Amino acid sequence: xxxxxxxxxPSGAVQTTxxxxxxDLQEYxxxxxxxxxxxxxxxxxxxxxxxxxxxxxxxxxxxxxxxGTVEYTTVDKATGKEQEKEFxxxxxxxLLEELGNAANDPQRKEMLATVQAADYEQIAKxxxxxxxxxxxxxxxxxxxxxxxxxxxxxxxxxxxxxxTDDDWLWGGGIDKIHETLVQGRNxxxxxxxxxxxxxxxxxxxxxxxxxxxxxxxxEASERGKAIFxxxxxxxxxxxxxxxxxxxxxxxxxxxxxxxxxxxxxxxKTLQDKKxxxxxxxxxxxxxxxxxxxxxxxxxxxDIKLLAVYVYQLGGAQ
Amino acid sequence: MxxxxxxxxxxxxxxxxxxxxxxxxxxxIVPLFYINETLEKVDGxxxxxxLEIRGxxxxxxxxxxxxxxxxxxxxxxxxxxxxxxxxxxxSQYDHPFQWGSKRTGPDLARLGGKxxxxxxxxxxxxxxxxxxxxxxxxxPWLLDSDLDYADVDSRMxxxxxxxxxxxLTQAEYDANxxxxxxxxxxxxxxxxxQDSLLQxxxxxxxxxxxxxxxEMEALVAYLQVLGTMVDFTxxxxxxxxxxx
Numbered sequence: 001x002x003x004x005x006x007x008x009x010p011s012g013a014v015q016t017t018x019x020x021x022x023x024d025l026q027e028y029x030x031x032x033x034x035x036x037x038x039x040x041x042x043x044x045x046x047x048x049x050x051x052x053x054x055x056x057x058x059x060x061x062x063x064x065x066x067x068g069t070v071e072y073t074t075v076d077k078a079t080g081k082e083q084e085k086e087f088x089x090x091x092x093x094x095l096l097e098e099l100g101n102a103a104n105d106p107q108r109k110e111m112l113a114t115v116q117a118a119d120y121e122q123i124a125k126x127x128x129x130x131x132x133x134x135x136x137x138x139x140x141x142x143x144x145x146x147x148x149x150x151x152x153x154x155x156x157x158x159x160x161x162x163x164t165d166d167d168w169l170w171g172g173g174i175d176k177i178h179e180t181l182v183q184g185r186n187x188x189x190x191x192x193x194x195x196x197x198x199x200x201x202x203x204x205x206x207x208x209x210x211x212x213x214x215x216x217x218x219e220a221s222e223r224g225k226a227i228f229x230x231x232x233x234x235x236x237x238x239x240x241x242x243x244x245x246x247x248x249x250x251x252x253x254x255x256x257x258x259x260x261x262x263x264x265x266x267x268k269t270l271q272d273k274k275x276x277x278x279x280x281x282x283x284x285x286x287x288x289x290x291x292x293x294x295x296x297x298x299x300x301x302d303i304k305l306l307a308v309y310v311y312q313l314g315g316a317q
Numbered sequence: 318m319x320x321x322x323x324x325x326x327x328x329x330x331x332x333x334x335x336x337x338x339x340x341x342x343x344x345x346i347v348p349l350f351y352i353n354e355t356l357e358k359v360d361g362x363x364x365x366x367x368l369e370i371r372g373x374x375x376x377x378x379x380x381x382x383x384x385x386x387x388x389x390x391x392x393x394x395x396x397x398x399x400x401x402x403x404x405x406x407x408s409q410y411d412h413p414f415q416w417g418s419k420r421t422g423p424d425l426a427r428l429g430g431k432x433x434x435x436x437x438x439x440x441x442x443x444x445x446x447x448x449x450x451x452x453x454x455x456x457p458w459l460l461d462s463d464l465d466y467a468d469v470d471s472r473m474x475x476x477x478x479x480x481x482x483x484x485l486t487q488a489e490y491d492a493n494x495x496x497x498x499x500x501x502x503x504x505x506x507x508x509x510x511q512d513s514l515l516q517x518x519x520x521x522x523x524x525x526x527x528x529x530x531x532e533m534e535a536l537v538a539y540l541q542v543l544g545t546m547v548d549f550t551x552x553x554x555x556x557x558x559x560x561x
Contacts, residue, residue, distance in 0.1 A: 019321055055561075058348030074555045090561035095391040095402070096554055143398050147448055148436055156447055159439060288525055290433035296550070297400070297430065 054089055073100030108136075115308075116301045120174045123308055130312065137309025140302055144294070145310075153313045158263035166315040167258040171247035178307040180291060181298075187250045187289030192233065193282035200227055204235070205277040211243050211254045215270055250289075261285065354560045357406045361546045363497050364410045364481045365539070366504040367469045367514035372539025374472065375532050376415070379456060386417035387426040387543065400427040401549050404557065412479045422453060427544035434523045437537045459533040460524065466535075470510040483507050 016026045032040075051057065053068045068089030073082050074096055082100075087093045111132045115123060123129045142151065148160040155162035161169060169187070170180050192201065200223075207224025209215035227233035229241060236243075238251035245253035252260060259265060262280040267273040294303055323330050349355045365373060376382070389395050391402040403426045408414045432440075439446060442460055444453040473483045484490040484506050493502035504513045518530045523537035 017320075058344070058352060061351055061353045063348065063352060072555075072558075074553060077550070077553050085555055087555075087558055090558065091391045092402070092558045092561050095393065095396065096558065098393045099396065139397075144431070147432055147440070150449075159447065160436075287522065288433075288435040290435060292430055292433055 072096035133308045164314045169250045182295045184293030185291040189285040191284030205274045357560045367510045368517045368538045372535035384421035385425045388416035429543040429545035462532045473507045
């Protein structure tokens with residue numbers, strides 16, 4: 001059954017390893033091919049040179065650091081000047097070499113410097129710079145902003161504002177966008193759930209919906225108007241007597257049909273629309289409409305690129 | 318030839334195999350414990366507060382590490398996407414560390430401060446409500462479950478054994494005041510652990526539920542501190558190069 005007919009070699013042509021198990025079970029000894037063996041010895045010799053060039057063996061409380069060096073450019077934070085440095089080979093030095101090495105991608109470095117030096121008007125007028133802003137800005141936006149505002153800046157109704165429409169809570173000018181990025185924003189609206197009775201909240205919700213023609217005017221909306229514009233509610237103090245909002249406070253414009261928190265567009269009936277507005281007025285906004293500050297996270301150039309990128313998304317003022 | 322002696326004695330062979338295969342690991346890992354420059358000398362790295370520890374435990378419990386690493390490598394692409402590469406010093410109080418090379422989701426080493434608390438809550442409960450293309454599972458129970466913090470002091474004691482400077486004695490507390498200032502030293506005191514946890518939860522209200530302390534509260538507290546302890550504006554980049 002286990003007749004070794006598939007071994008083409010006649011017995012005795014190949015050496016055996018010399019030992020036998022169970023009396024007669026032997027093992028062929030097929031030496032490695034010469035070329036393989038010499039390549040192996042070659043790598044052993046190579047590794048010795050390798051130890052001398054790159055960091056290798058630990059010795060005491062330090063290690064053999066190797067003769068290899070890396071030249072890199074770094075910015076001295078005290079003086080703000082670029083300096084050339086040479087240091088022993090390691091991955092951190094190698095990273096700095098790659099980041100500072102203009103030969104690596106000179107165009108990017110050059111364009112970053114150009115954008116950094118230019119003011120917003122110059123950037124907007126220069127098609128080459130705008131192209132750069134769109135391509136680099138897209139990456140920055142995707143890494144940092146898209147988690148809330150969506151990949152295309154479309155936002156999520158009820159959660160995070162749309163950056164492509166022309167409704168801006170904190171102002172849509174380029175300077176305001178820049179300010180928002182640098183220092184972040186923290187939206188606030190008092191909760192009226194305690195201050196107003198449920199009927200009064202109903203009336204205010206009704207009135208707010210009439211402002212953008214979501215609801216017809218009615219007796220309830222008139223009562224709501226009195227609360228909105230009077231001392232009972234005092235809503236006008238932030239949203240304005242014309243209800244067009246106040247960007248300095250981040251107070252929303254209530255007269256357009258753009259909803260950032262109360263998800264009115266998703267509601268089918270007037271009753272439901274009223275309910276979401278009422279619910280929102282009762283709860284207010286407190287620490288749940290926070291835009292993080294980016295000044296400690298992103299470089300001034302990155303922030304500038306992002307400001308222009310957001311500006312050119314479409315709706316900026 | 319000793320071949321036969323070794324090959325016919327399985328216990329001896331096992332010991333010898335273990336010796337041979339442990340060499341690679343021992344040579345690479347053991348020296349890191351006594352080489353002086355392993356830990357970069359930087360200011361700001363402190364042990365986690367009691368609330369953050371509980372958050373970290375939940376992070377481990379939910380297996381976040383299976384998809385997310387906390388280790389930014391010194392490569393250009395990672396630098397551009399995630400920020401400064403991770404320092405060894407930044408995970409010196411992590412037991413076990415949460416590094417890793419398996420990234421199904423993004424690296425989280427510098428997540429702290431990147432998004433608002435509210436975003437984290439929303440995203441953990443329903444990731445696709447904010448990132449439509451996300452494949453992360455929903456973790457709605459974090460917001461439903463109240464945080465069990467009764468044993469947080471035992472957890473700190475265990476970490477103290479591994480060398481994390483939580484204080485049990487007055488002398489240790491004083492040392493922490495010296496090192497981190499009083500506000501932090503209070504948070505690191507095992508005797509006050511539960512009070513500190515409650516205080517941090519009430520002050521910051523990470524989960525947006527002022528009346529409750531949920532598991533979400535602890536997890537978001539932990540996520541918001543990741544990678545924020547070292548102020549990199551204080552150091553020239555060349556400084557970190559010299560530790561390697």
